[in-house]
Amino acid sequence: MSRKYTHIMQIEDKILNLDKAGKTRREIAEALGLTLKQIRNWVNRYNKRQDKGITVPKRKGRPRKNPMTKEHEMTLRIKELEREVALYKSFLHAAGRM
Numbered sequence: 001m002s003r004k005y006t007h008i009m010q011i012e013d014k015i016l017n018l019d020k021a022g023k024t025r026r027e028i029a030e031a032l033g034l035t036l037k038q039i040r041n042w043v044n045r046y047n048k049r050q051d052k053g054i055t056v057p058k059r060k061g062r063p064r065k066n067p068m069t070k071e072h073e074m075t076l077r078i079k080e081l082e083r084e085v086a087l088y089k090s091f092l093h094a095a096g097r098m
Contacts, residue, residue: 011032012042012046014032015028015032015039015042015043016046018031018032019043025039025043026041
């Protein structure tokens, strides 16, 4: 059976308002001319999105055996910035502005 796509984005405010007003999902479906299953699926997806909120993805891979110290992190950051400055200088030299 093929899936019936609806323009639910246009009526999601109506669904939320009716749901907050205490209407059952069957009553919401009848009021908007959709099936009960469509309303149930949409409300469940909406609730899951609200529960998730903003999440920070877990780091992948095996954790370090010896965690990096702040001093070592700063040293690496300084080297990275020095490489970036050298790149900018070479670009300006090639562009004839230095």
